[in-house]
Amino acid sequence: MRRAGEGRKPPAWPERLASPPHHVSHPRAIFAPLDVAHALRTCPADVCAVTRRNYGTDANPDLLARIPLDARRILDVGCGAGGLGAAFRRRNPATELLAVEADPALADQAQAHYDAVHRIDIEATAPPIAPGSLDALILGDVLEHLRDPWAVLRRDAALLAEDGVLLACVPNLEHWSFAARLLAGGWCYEDQGLFDRTHLRWFTKQGMQQALEQAGLVPLEVSPRIFDHDRATEFARRLAPALQALGVTEADWLRRSAPLQYVWRATRRPPAPMLVAARTLRPVGGVNDVRVLQPFAALASRPGVATLAGPQAEMPKVDVPRILVLQRRLLDRPDSVDYLRGLRATGALLVQEFDDDPAHWPSIAASNHLAFRGVHAVQTSTAPLRDLLAPFNDEIAVFPNALAELPEPVNFRDPSRLTLFFGALNRQADIAPFLPVLNQVLAEAGGRLAVEVLHDRPSFEALATPHKRFTPTADYAGYRMVMGRCELAFLPLADTRFNRMKSDLKAVEAGGHRLCCLASPVVYAGSLRHGETGLIVPDPESLGRELRALLAEPGRALNMANAARAWVAADRMLARQVAPRLDWYRALWERRAALDAALLRRVPGIG
The missing domain is CATH 3.40.50.2000 (Glycogen Phosphorylase B;)
Known part of the structure; x- marks a missing residue:
């Protein structure tokens, strides 16, 4: 973590708490919870930085996943060496990526990954960005280094477009290691990590929510970044008697003290919510990844859109537009009409996802193509498939297969081979x-x-x-x-x-x-x-x-x-499909009465 130089009511949407990212491996062990001497000489490593020299080389995966994949213009404040920009560039090569980085050496490294890097102190100088022009403003490990982060938030929130999103990653003042150090009588600042001497401000989850609301933003989501959960749990267990005496439950304190950081997502206005769920195939090769999992991750990068997927995914009972995607379900069993009747009763709009010739499965024709007649709409991957399926359903969309990310080439190293x-x-x-x-x-x-x-x-x-x-x-x-x-x-x-x-x-x-x-x-x-x-x-x-x-x-x-x-x-990048997919799903939901009537005409038994 290093220096980069009247709130509104949030929408009625459940708080979404992310699981600890399994792929983040560089935080070192914080300290043995009962070893006071070790606690006094060891400090938690910053999960976003190891040294000043290479700060920002790696992308924070929890920030990266929440940048709208189809964002046209992004400002990354405190970009460091530019790892986040480089990672997002691989996901959307067409985005205009801008950055702020006051450290000259880091700015030089970042220049390769951004269209422009502004070498300014973010508190002393406003970014040279037109108001209302950003689809995303990223403050990764920045606010804790500012003298007046509240003023910067108020000033720069105006840079966001009406549907733009602010993303921030901040340390958690309630992290259990703070309590461990204070109880051990060994508080000290260090050169990096949670106790970085350049940290001027500290935030609890409640305090950060207030800061966003005071800036005129709508907090949508807060996701904890939890590392070394076992030690946090053991520390909470040992503190349980004291916590009980203070009227605090062990479970509540652990919930507040386990996160090392929080990632926040906020917007200028509440976004239109939507839930897209999928019942997927058994994983074989990359079929699920390409047709469901990666497109769903792309959709979920948009504020207000929630996704879930699994072989038996259930549709939650939430009062928002709901789309249920059935991935290549043959619907050729005797009880398939009953199955569809139960899904329709959830109030979700049913979409069949099919990207192969149905003639490969003769049972589909034998069931009078219920796989396509028994749903509200169909999505597929090619125009020939659309034409093949058109006789069975009038509502078909084509989303060509695409890449979620453009990998860095590792080939052509030996020209002789x-x-x-x-x-x-x-x-x-x-x-x-x-x-x-x-x-x-x-x-x-x-x-x-x-x-x-x-x-x-x-x-x-x-x-x-x-x-x-x-x-x-x-x-x-x-x-x-x-x-x-x-x-x-x-x-x-x-x-x-x-x-x-x-x-x-x-x-x-x-x-x-x-x-x-x-x-x-x-x-x-x-x-x-x-x-x-x-x-x-x-x-x-x-x-x-x-x-x-x-x-x-x-x-x-x-x-x-x-x-x-x-x-x-x-x-052929998924970034190009985010808006078309969401627009189609929203249009389906708006026309659900007509689509449902057409479904019942095709298959009266579903009603």
Whole structure:
């Protein structure tokens, strides 16, 4: 934590408290709760900074998740080395990112990640930002360093657009380590962490809420950042007799003292609330991630939008617009009408999420396409699928598969060697005709061409080369990690009805990782520009020809891979879909009476 240089009633929405982020690992152990000597010489490490020199290198994940993904203009005050800006840039390359950082060395580092870095003392000089122009104002670990944080909040709240959001991360004055130090008689300031000597102001949760309201903002959400919960719990247990004597319950004190920091989200006016829930498939590969979990995280970055997902997710009883997404539910059982009747009774608007050819499951047609007729609306991934499903439901939206984040490339490190990625479920028949020519090119190339195969063990065994590696079926992160270390991606699809209904997701993922695709014309000819953003290989002969050409001129592969990454950054990021998805869901809710009447006409038994 370091220096960066009449309230309104909040909406009727339950306070949402985040779980401790499991992926934040750098806070060191605070101290053994009963070891007073250790308490006197050890101070909690700041979870956002380790030293002044590298402050802000890493992004605070709890702030990052709450920046509206489709924000057009953001000001990050006290950006440090720019880790938060760099992380958000990967999520939305189109955002105008501005920053304030008074430390010259840190500002120099941050400059690479922001469109502009203002090197000012935020208290002495107002940011040169037009009032009402920011979609997000971020104050990460800043307010505690100011002489008058209340004045800065009042002044800079006016920079927000009407629907803009303020995000702040502040230390918790009630953290249990404060009490431990005071009881041990060993209070001391230090050079970093919770007891940083530059901390001039301290906040409780109630005090920070008042500060936001006095600035004319509407506090929407406060999320605790809890680290070392076991020690906090043990400390509370040992204090229980004293707490009881003071009329304070152990559970209440632990709730207030466990958080090291709080992340606040506030707006100038209460946002329109919405709840979007999903009943997901059993996780296989990245199906859930791409079609539900990542889009839901994108939606939840908008103030007022809550999401939840799981195989048996229940719709909470809240008086807000409610959308329930059913992910590829076949609805082919004898009790499916009863199942849908129960879901409709919750008052939620039902949306089927389907991104494959339903003919793959004959039971769907046998049930008279209840999967699509028995819901209010359908969402899918491609125009051909929309046209295929249109006879069964008039309300269909297309949301192409997209990336939540543009990863940093890690490939093309050795210009003398290329690695070809092949990884997909149920593609053995698609790759089989290409294996002889692939083996021929591998033999010619020697160690200059290697192959990474994921999931498909028979195809891996058929490759006659020692320069190959196999990875079993992985989760989505593992799949993307294997793909990312390759330079080429082979995407074969035979010309079948089922394949023609597939999306171009693998080309999008490969482009995001800066791979050059060699892909079939089926599906991918509509996405890749041959010779510019990838190569279309309709037959084994063309695959062999293009592979040999790339081995002779690897720089050409890199050029196409860079162009593919630019295409994904411009056109296929989830940030572009936040507004269209929310607008469609809100429009569905506004028309729910008409949509419900149409549903009952299609399937009277649901009523």
